[in-house]
Amino acid sequence: MADSLSQISDFLTSLDGLKSVNRRTYINGGERVENSAEHSWHLAMACWAFSELLSDDFDVLKLIKLALVHDLGEIDAGDTFLYSTNRSSAHVDERKCVERIASHPGNPIPNLTQLWEEQETGTSKEAKLLKVIDRLLPFLHNMMSEGRAWRDNGIHKNQVLKMHQFIEQEQPEIHEWVVSKVEYAVEQGWLKAS
Numbered sequence: 001m002a003d004s005l006s007q008i009s010d011f012l013t014s015l016d017g018l019k020s021v022n023r024r025t026y027i028n029g030g031e032r033v034e035n036s037a038e039h040s041w042h043l044a045m046a047c048w049a050f051s052e053l054l055s056d057d058f059d060v061l062k063l064i065k066l067a068l069v070h071d072l073g074e075i076d077a078g079d080t081f082l083y084s085t086n087r088s089s090a091h092v093d094e095r096k097c098v099e100r101i102a103s104h105p106g107n108p109i110p111n112l113t114q115l116w117e118e119q120e121t122g123t124s125k126e127a128k129l130l131k132v133i134d135r136l137l138p139f140l141h142n143m144m145s146e147g148r149a150w151r152d153n154g155i156h157k158n159q160v161l162k163m164h165q166f167i168e169q170e171q172p173e174i175h176e177w178v179v180s181k182v183e184y185a186v187e188q189g190w191l192k193a194s
Contacts (some may be wrong), residue, residue: 014104017075023154024182025138030145036071036079037136043067044097054171063126064127066119069112070134073097082138091120095109132170135156135163136178144182147190156194157186 011132023035034042044067073094080090095116101176102112105163109115139160150160160182166184168175185191 004106007104008108008194009106011104011106014075014101015072016186018071021071021074021079023138024144024149025141026148027141028144030148036074036140040068040071042137043070043130043134047130047136048089050133050152051131054129058129059126062124063130064093065088065115066122066126066130067133069098069115070130072101072112072116076100080136081153083155085155095120097144121149128170130166135167136174139170139181142190146188147185150185150191154192156192158194160185160191174177 018040019035022033023036025034025039026032027034036147044064047063047067048060051060051063053110057144063080073091074097076097077090077093078088082114084090098113101107102109103118118124119130124149138149142148147155164175164178164182167178182191187192
């Protein structure tokens with residue numbers, strides 16, 4: 001038992017690295033940037049809340065697990081900003097990290113890699129909801145911080161609309177709300193009009 005406890009302790013300590021990965025999203029109205037572990041927790045809570053709000057029979061345990069593994073690959077790869085030009089290849093390094101973590105001798109979660117793959121490429125209703133909420137949370141933070149990350153990075157209205165377009169098919173009401181808030185952000189000068 002002592003060996004098992006040592007191995008799982010080492011495994012859990014390695015997961016702690018996610019707390020050191022800073023994102024570009026400002027929390028508490030612009031107080032500081034959040035880290036990826038905070039985002040993962042917030043994502044899990046938000047997915048749970050939306051699963052209760054929406055009229056569908058989501059597998060809530062699966063949804064929360066997907067949210068918790070969502071950013072594990074960032075421990076090695078770091079966070080990739082939503083509007084980054086190298087966003088399309090970020091999953092490669094993230095996948096390598098998840099495979100490394102999954103192969104840790106102290107890992108007691110046999111389907112860790114499969115869960116990560118599901119959130120990354122899956123088409124289940126849980127994976128689709130996760131993708132919507134994952135995109136929604138930084139948007140909400142930008143609205144609460146008067147577009148601070150958008151302003152810091154010179155983001156334009158058309159960039160935000162493009163990155164949130166897929167929501168229209170998955171959750172039309174959420175998409176409609178996002179579009180209305182984008183217009184408000186432009187009016188306030190938080191987003192460049194284009």
